[in-house]
Amino acid sequence: SEAHFFLHDLPKCEHHLHIEGSLSPALLFRLAKSNNIILPDPAKDDSFVSIEALESRYERFTSLNDFLHYYFIGMSVLITASDFESLAYEYFARAHSDGVHHAEISFDPQAHTERGIAYNTVVTGLVAAQVRAEKHFGLTSKLILCFLRNLSADNADVIYKEAVALGHFSVGTVAGIGLDGSEVGFPPEIFRGVYEQAVSAGIRRTAHAGEEGDSTYVSRALDVCKTERIDHGIRLVEDEELLKRVAADKTLVTVCPLSNVRLRCVSKVAELPIRRFLDEGVRFSLNSDDPAYFSGYILDNYCAVQKAFNLSLKEWGFIAVVAIEGSWCDADRKKVLL
Numbered sequence: 001s002e003a004h005f006f007l008h009d010l011p012k013c014e015h016h017l018h019i020e021g022s023l024s025p026a027l028l029f030r031l032a033k034s035n036n037i038i039l040p041d042p043a044k045d046d047s048f049v050s051i052e053a054l055e056s057r058y059e060r061f062t063s064l065n066d067f068l069h070y071y072f073i074g075m076s077v078l079i080t081a082s083d084f085e086s087l088a089y090e091y092f093a094r095a096h097s098d099g100v101h102h103a104e105i106s107f108d109p110q111a112h113t114e115r116g117i118a119y120n121t122v123v124t125g126l127v128a129a130q131v132r133a134e135k136h137f138g139l140t141s142k143l144i145l146c147f148l149r150n151l152s153a154d155n156a157d158v159i160y161k162e163a164v165a166l167g168h169f170s171v172g173t174v175a176g177i178g179l180d181g182s183e184v185g186f187p188p189e190i191f192r193g194v195y196e197q198a199v200s201a202g203i204r205r206t207a208h209a210g211e212e213g214d215s216t217y218v219s220r221a222l223d224v225c226k227t228e229r230i231d232h233g234i235r236l237v238e239d240e241e242l243l244k245r246v247a248a249d250k251t252l253v254t255v256c257p258l259s260n261v262r263l264r265c266v267s268k269v270a271e272l273p274i275r276r277f278l279d280e281g282v283r284f285s286l287n288s289d290d291p292a293y294f295s296g297y298i299l300d301n302y303c304a305v306q307k308a309f310n311l312s313l314k315e316w317g318f319i320a321v322v323a324i325e326g327s328w329c330d331a332d333r334k335k336v337l338l
């Protein structure tokens with residue numbers, strides 16, 4: 001359709017993408033085979049009998065935690081730096097074909113170190129893919145180190161200190177920190193300590209908040225963790241004052257429409273507070289979150305929003321510009337993108 005062409009050509013930035021969530025079932029099975037990884041016994045879970053069975057299970061997630069169960073099994077096939085490179089390069093190639101010019105990709109180092117994969121193995125592979133993607137596609141990217149909220153604050157502190165010791169923040173290998181995983185019951189204040197260190201060191205900060213958790217998860221991420229962005233943030237609209245504050249502060253909210261439908265945070269895209277955000281001047285970007293699990297890459301998300309809200313050219317212009325302005329890229333790169 002006409003909208004599809006327009007949205008394809010609209011310069012896009014992606015800010016909310018878990019690189020482990022771009023692991024397609026095809027690559028999952030290929031790596032499981034080459035790395036001799038034993039997947040769940042079909043007698044216990046027959047989702048892993050074939051690519052088709054796994055894809056159809058992915059269509060029936062009942063919640064964030066139900067998805068996370070499959071997300072952690074899936075990433076267990078990633079062993080070598082080269083595996084992480086293949087994974088990320090596959091994502092960058094797809095993002096480029098969707099019209100993405102700049103991508104900020106999250107990774108979950110603790111999910112790998114907990115199963116014996118070194119932190120630096122993960123980063124080495126991701127960086128190799130970033131270099132190739134910039135060379136081949138002109139696609140720039142940044143890494144966001146996410147802490148898993150179901151693990152302890154001490155565990156987060158260990159991985160943070162490792163990244164600091166390797167100089168990853170100071171040389172810009174990693175652009176900032178985030179917080180993801182199971183939300184309800186794991187509020188932002190658990191991670192106050194590590195976020196305070198990041199504030200002191202001038203390291204950028206975001207956190208998932210207001211996906212399944214109520215609007216206080218958003219206000220606590222802002223107040224306690226001093227986050228500069230909010231990932232998901234859809235439940236922000238439950239607090240009028242907070243909505244106005246986020247708009248006034250120009251805090252970028254990274255919305256993931258198809259993810260929210262698949263994880264049953266809303267029953268359809270039209271239920272998302274996109275219209276509210278536009279009317280209140282809340283800055284937001286549209287993102288794919290875990291595209292291989294939610295069967296939609298970034299352009300699918302843009303098209304789903306257009307279908308549900310029929311936005312004007314001016315509104316799409318606003319979305320494109322605030323996504324660039326809210327990016328964590330260098331000032332000269334921003335100038336080129338604008």
Ligand code: HPA
Binds near residue numbers: 180181
């Ligand atoms: N929410 C929380 N944790 C996650 C998500 C998400 O949407 N995707 C991958 N890890």
Ligand code: ZN
Binds near residue numbers: 018180208231289
């Ligand atoms: Zn996410």
